Amino acid sequence: MKPFAYLRPTGLPEAVAAHGGRPGSRYLGGGTNLVDLMKLGVEAPDTLVDLTGLPLASVEETSDGGLRIGSGVRNATLASHPLVRTRYPVLAQAVLAGASAQLRNVATTGGNLLQRTRCPYFQDVAKPCNKREPGSGCGARDGSHRDHAVLGHSPQCIATHPSDLAVALAVLDASVELHGPDGTRSVPAAAFHRLPGEHPERDTVVEPGEIVTAVLLPPETAGLPCRYRKARDRASYAFALASVAALLDIADGRVRRVALAFGGLAHRPWRASAAEELLRGADPTETAVRQAVEAELAGAQPLRDNAYKVPLARNLACDVLLALARAARS
Amino acid sequence: MAHPIERTRSRVRLQVNGERYEGELDHRVTLLDLLREHLGLTGAKKGCDHGQCGACTVLVDGRRANSCLLLAVAQDGADVTTVEGLGPAGPNPLQEAFLERDAFQCGYCTPGQLCSATGLLAEAAAAPGSADLSRAGIAEGMSGNLCRCGAYPRIVDAVRDVVAARENAAPGGAVRGGAVRGEAVHGEAVHGEAVHGEAVRGEVGA
Ligand SMILES: Cc1cc2nc3c(=O)[nH]c(=O)nc-3n(C[C@H](O)[C@H](O)[C@H](O)COP(=O)(O)OP(=O)(O)OC[C@H]3O[C@@H](n4cnc5c(N)ncnc54)[C@H](O)[C@@H]3O)c2cc1C
Ligand code: SF4
Numbered sequence: 001m002k003p004f005a006y007l008r009p010t011g012l013p014e015a016v017a018a019h020g021g022r023p024g025s026r027y028l029g030g031g032t033n034l035v036d037l038m039k040l041g042v043e044a045p046d047t048l049v050d051l052t053g054l055p056l057a058s059v060e061e062t063s064d065g066g067l068r069i070g071s072g073v074r075n076a077t078l079a080s081h082p083l084v085r086t087r088y089p090v091l092a093q094a095v096l097a098g099a100s101a102q103l104r105n106v107a108t109t110g111g112n113l114l115q116r117t118r119c120p121y122f123q124d125v126a127k128p129c130n131k132r133e134p135g136s137g138c139g140a141r142d143g144s145h146r147d148h149a150v151l152g153h154s155p156q157c158i159a160t161h162p163s164d165l166a167v168a169l170a171v172l173d174a175s176v177e178l179h180g181p182d183g184t185r186s187v188p189a190a191a192f193h194r195l196p197g198e199h200p201e202r203d204t205v206v207e208p209g210e211i212v213t214a215v216l217l218p219p220e221t222a223g224l225p226c227r228y229r230k231a232r233d234r235a236s237y238a239f240a241l242a243s244v245a246a247l248l249d250i251a252d253g254r255v256r257r258v259a260l261a262f263g264g265l266a267h268r269p270w271r272a273s274a275a276e277e278l279l280r281g282a283d284p285t286e287t288a289v290r291q292a293v294e295a296e297l298a299g300a301q302p303l304r305d306n307a308y309k310v311p312l313a314r315n316l317a318c319d320v321l322l323a324l325a326r327a328a329r330s
Numbered sequence: 331m332a333h334p335i336e337r338t339r340s341r342v343r344l345q346v347n348g349e350r351y352e353g354e355l356d357h358r359v360t361l362l363d364l365l366r367e368h369l370g371l372t373g374a375k376k377g378c379d380h381g382q383c384g385a386c387t388v389l390v391d392g393r394r395a396n397s398c399l400l401l402a403v404a405q406d407g408a409d410v411t412t413v414e415g416l417g418p419a420g421p422n423p424l425q426e427a428f429l430e431r432d433a434f435q436c437g438y439c440t441p442g443q444l445c446s447a448t449g450l451l452a453e454a455a456a457a458p459g460s461a462d463l464s465r466a467g468i469a470e471g472m473s474g475n476l477c478r479c480g481a482y483p484r485i486v487d488a489v490r491d492v493v494a495a496r497e498n499a500a501p502g503g504a505v506r507g508g509a510v511r512g513e514a515v516h517g518e519a520v521h522g523e524a525v526h527g528e529a530v531r532g533e534v535g536a
Contacts (some may be wrong), residue, residue, distance in 0.1 A: 003338035005401050006357045028404065035360070035399045036380050048357070050404050076393075080457055100455070100474025101448065105393040106400070155360060236473035 001038050008050040012211065018049045018180055021209030027051050029111030030074070032103050037116060040130060041125045051110070056213055059083065065219035070274035071110030071212040075165070076101065077133065078109060084167055088201045088217055090245050094168035097230045100237050110212035113176065113192065117159040117267075118239055120144065130156045135242065138200075141303070147241065150300045150309045151266040157200030158303060160264055161193055162239050167263035168228055170271050171245045182212035189215070190261075193268030200267075224249045225327060229320050230264075231312055232280070239262035242313040248284065248324035255279045260296075262313055272296040272317070284325040286318075293317045315324040342406050346371070347415030355402050361395035362386045365412060373413035373441040377476075384475035387442035387449075388412045394449025396474075413441035416448060423495065424448060427488040435479035447489050448476045454493075463493045 009015040019025040024046035026285050028034060037043040040323055056072035059081050067083055079095040080085055099107065121127040121139035128137035140158055146157040169176075169189035177186045193204050206212065230243035243263035249256045258279045260272040275296035293314050300310045338358075344351045346369060355364065362379075365371040365388070377385030379398045386398040389411040417425050424447055427433070433442045450471045454461030462471070468486045477485065 001358045004357055005337055006340060006401070008404070008406075028401075030399075031401060031404065032381055032396070032399045035401060039379065048401075054406070069477050076453075078458055085460070100384065101450065102384060102387055102394045102474045103399075103447075236470050293367045314493055 001041075002044045002046065003315050004045050005045065005047045008053045009051045010055075010105075010156065012054060012179055012213070013142060014143040015049055015051060015054060015211060016179065016209060018047070019209045019211075021207075022047070022156065023208070025209070027110075027211060029072070029108035030106035031097075031111075032107045033111060033115040037123070040122060040123055042116075049120045051211065052108075054280075056110075062216070062219075067217040067222075069109055069215045069217065071108060071214055075099070075104035075107045075109070075112060078165075079104065087222040088168075088172055088226070090171060090228045090247065091165070091217070093228035094164040094230075094243075094245060097228060097240075098164035099242070109165070109215055112163050113169075113212060113215075114206065115163060116203065116293045119159040122159065131159060131196070131203075134199075144305075145265075145303050147239070148303060148306055149266050150302045150306055150313075151262070151270050151297075152195045153267065153301065154196045154198070154200070156198060157196035157267065159196065159200065159267055161203070161266070161268050162264075163269075164228070164230060164240060164243060164263060165243045166193065167243055167264045167269040168226075170261035170269040171247045171259035172227060173218055173259070175216045175218075175269050176212060177214040177216060178206060178210045179213045180207055184213070186216065186296060190269065190271045196267045203267075221247060221259075225324050226259075227320050227324055229316050231316055242316055242317070244311050244313065244316045244320045245269075246317065246320045246324060248321060248328070250284065250325065250328040253283055255282055255284055258321075260293075260317060262317070265282065265300075265313055266311060275317075279321075284321065286322060289321045289326065290314075290318050293321070338535040340403050340405055340406075344402075344405060345409040346405070347411055347418070357401065357403050360398055360408065360502045361388070361390075361405055364402040365397060365410075370440045371414050374445075375441060377439070377442075382476075383439070383442075384446060385439050385442040385469045387445045387475060389445055389449055389458055389513040392449075393423050394446050394474075397419060411448075413444050416444055424451070424488070425494050427491040428485075431491065433484040433488040434477075434481050438478075439475060439477045440448070443472070443475045443477070443485055444477075446472055447485075447492075448488070451492065451496075463490075465490065487489075 007018045026045040028048045028050040056070035058070050060068045062068050075095050079092045085092045100164040121129045122132050127139045130138050149160050174189040175186045176192045222246050226247040228245045230240045232238040240263045245261045257278050260275050264269040275292040276294040339354050339356050342355045360383045374388050375385035376530050377383035381399045387394050388397045465486050468489045
């Protein structure tokens, strides 16, 4: 590891100034991803700006009836918060499906969204990787890519985003608040992560020096039936091969509101808008649900060794949507 | 704009197992390395050094954490408990239960298992309504601690023994309520394996 300066400001303007948008600066949340990548030599910052001294660690009700989750709220605190568990259970479920209790005690909401891919080529500085070193090639495309993307990948990069939390945010129509040198802005959670395209080095829309200050959960999705389900190589403590977050509100036997997102399939949480379109207003029968999910996944472009993800994701999505539909009927 | 790296070391103050530590540390020193290399507390183990095995688990302000991923400088002011501090006056009930149940073979992961189980029990006591101390719930709650010898069933036995002893000491108490709920609801997680090694955490708020 390269020696680095360490700062722990207590105010937002000081933090933004300390970072300065410089390429060598990194914000530090819990460090569970950044410190790991520093040990691997993937990250070599000269300055760490620790954000845990900022007043960003609370969950608060907003005046419109939503929730504001500070970016410094630890994953464990988020998942056990009574208002999160009762109003947005899919979020608590997704967080609890990720990592381990130890990691969730330390990992922050902001850090979770900004964690880097687990692609083994990205993590090995001796291997080619366009995300780590633009122009060096993608080792995974013709190499080991069983865990990689089946949707929205590009010739440059086939990595997936590893966050479970982000997948839940996508179906809750959450937004992410950013604060930078030019002030504060907010972006929809579903548009926070990017597709790799020509620039896989850019995971998100965050500009250099910007701080994720909060995640906002809207009142519209509070209390609606929702669920998270994740498939992985072992029963716990493993990243998603595929995961599904779904929200399904049914009135008079018809779908009034639906949101479906996949994790583990793409460079960002994959909001299944084609499937949603087909389900909106429909009677959510087994056939209707299956057709909708299959229509979404028809655009999948699996690679040599990850075609299994398509039926896996289909089965997960059908199972979760049908379980929500059954629960609504009973 | 050039930014001078003014300082790469800082003064760090910590409480470790009830004793004060103060020293000047390179910012690169992890809490695990501080404990093992500077303080001679070799209970916490360096297994993977990447947060993947849990052998380095300690309690930071009462919460379990992987000490290998924590920069010591970022923990300034924290209160750290390692396995050495769990039973300073001899084995505590959890440690007794591990002995009684033979909850290890080589013992390498044991300090991390003990600190993690301590954290799990504290979390359950703090949030009785949401704690799941069924066998499946304990297995899930302890999944951040790998055991190469595969002593998992006995580790769960040992933790269950401590839970049962607490339930008996406080019948109808908080911990018990959590266990009963968990037993009924979370059984599914174990059987989730059927679908591609899947765990179902679908019960929150359901
Ligand atoms: C063994 C292991 C298993 C895991 N399994 C899972 C899993 O199954 N599912 C899952 O979702 N995750 C999993 N994780 C990842 C874990 O959730 C992340 O490491 C964690 O959420 C990152 O949060 P942090 O606060 O520690 O981030 P840090 O490591 O501190 O930061 C991560 C990145 O975000 C930046 N950053 C942090 N906070 C901010 C902010 N507020 N504003 C701007 N930039 C910021 C940092 O500069 C850095 O680039 C696992 C991790 C490990 C080690
Ligand atoms: S998939 Fe993306 S992250 Fe992985 S090697 Fe290719 S470019 Fe790098």
